[in-house]
Amino acid sequence: MSHEPDRASAIADLMRAGRENSRLSMVFRYAIAERLGLTVSDLECLDFLADVGPATAGQVAERTNLTTGAVTSVLRRLQQAGWVTTERDPADRRRVIVTLRPERAAELERPYERFAGRAKQLIEGYRVEEVMLLVRHFERLQAMYLAELDHLRGDNATQRSA
Secondary structure (H helix, E strand, O other): OOOOOOHHHHHHHHHHHHHHHHHHHHHHHHHHHHHHOOOHHHHHHHHHHHHHOOEEHHHHHHHHOOOHHHHHHHHHHHHHOOOEEEEEEOOEEEEEEEEEOHHHHHHHHHHHHHHHHHHHHHHHOOOHHHHHHHHHHHHHHHHHHHHHHHHHHHHHHHHHHO
């Protein structure tokens, strides 16, 4: 007789682990933001800029699921605190390009360094096939999140216009 859990039990365990991982990830983000003297929205904007480089305020708003008004406030606060620079887009003067100040990038990364090192050690214990499975899994989850965010934005637009 096999000691492997049945498929339904394994899936339930995976879903439970995913929810707990998501919850702990949020708690961790709040702690990092607090350590840096930022709000979580501030941190999301900075992390996005650190990942993609300069972006328009509209792109920041879309990626962080903040309204353009909220992003304007966040970006003003981040600019005043010396985290970002903003400039008019030469191609379209109505748009603003936001850039993380390179000299602040290390400060943004510092609170993650210990975790990143431990995550690297964890991943080094996986076979390449396992890593690729995880990459595919996270890519699919990201696509699901983006689709759900689009759906929620659509629902909000419908509710506002009703």
